[in-house]
Amino acid sequence: MRFSEKLRENTNHIFEACYDHPFIQGIGQGHLEKEQLIHYVKQDYEYLNAMIQARALAIAKSRTREEMELFHSGIGFILNSEIHPHHNLCDQAGVGYDELHGYPLAPTAQHYAKHMLHTAYEGNIGDIIAATLPCPWIYLYVGRRLIEDYQPDETHPFYDWITFYGQQEEPRMQEYLDKLDQMAETASEEEVKRWEEHFLDGCQLEFMFFDMAYKAHDWPFAEDKKPGHPSK
Numbered sequence: 001m002r003f004s005e006k007l008r009e010n011t012n013h014i015f016e017a018c019y020d021h022p023f024i025q026g027i028g029q030g031h032l033e034k035e036q037l038i039h040y041v042k043q044d045y046e047y048l049n050a051m052i053q054a055r056a057l058a059i060a061k062s063r064t065r066e067e068m069e070l071f072h073s074g075i076g077f078i079l080n081s082e083i084h085p086h087h088n089l090c091d092q093a094g095v096g097y098d099e100l101h102g103y104p105l106a107p108t109a110q111h112y113a114k115h116m117l118h119t120a121y122e123g124n125i126g127d128i129i130a131a132t133l134p135c136p137w138i139y140l141y142v143g144r145r146l147i148e149d150y151q152p153d154e155t156h157p158f159y160d161w162i163t164f165y166g167q168q169e170e171p172r173m174q175e176y177l178d179k180l181d182q183m184a185e186t187a188s189e190e191e192v193k194r195w196e197e198h199f200l201d202g203c204q205l206e207f208m209f210f211d212m213a214y215k216a217h218d219w220p221f222a223e224d225k226k227p228g229h230p231s232k
Contacts, residue, residue, distance in 0.1 A: 134202030
């Protein structure tokens with residue numbers, strides 16, 4: 001069994017739980033509250049900035065141009081393409097995309113961002129792939145399941161979000177899996193165990209991120225963390 005297959009098999013219950021979460025099911029059913037959509041976009045925008053930084057650190061630690069291109073293309077995808085599903089949610093919430101930038105990370109999103117960045121600073125590119133892999137893999141999975149189960153057409157309020165993630169080209173995802181599998185063949189037992197832990201943590205944090213968005217969960221004194229607050 002390939003290392004990536006083992007990762008997927010060991011976390012299948014979390015993939016399933018993510019799909020069954022009311023936030024994802026709300027996307028499928030076309031019914032989420034404005035507050036939920038806004039909180040999700042605010043947090044995801046900043047979380048993806050951390051993802052970009054983690055992948056940039058992977059470029060700095062890469063030894064070949066092929067490795068550099070792998071992470072460079074991933075950064076480009078976030079910067080140039082992943083704005084489209086955000087725009088879809090903003091349109092449904094009736095707010096401008098630019099209005100939702102620059103907000104402090106809520107506890108769950110901050111934990112997830114720090115998990116990726118700490119791993120990226122301390123680890124090798126295998127660590128970075130393992131820590132950043134749950135996000136695209138789970139989104140690909142839930143997007144495909146939503147297409148399968150709900151068969152949305154262009155009248156569906158979240159059609160763009162669902163099809164963006166559910167119709168991604170497999171090779172882009174497969175490149176990360178292939179690289180990690182290749183590295184796992186010669187990695188030490190300690191490295192492999194570390195990568196498994198990073199991946200498991202990331203999968204759980206993906207579930208927690210959906211839960212945070214659904215409940216619009218934030219700091220108990222969130223106003224104190226906003227830029228320009230008198231206490232700052």
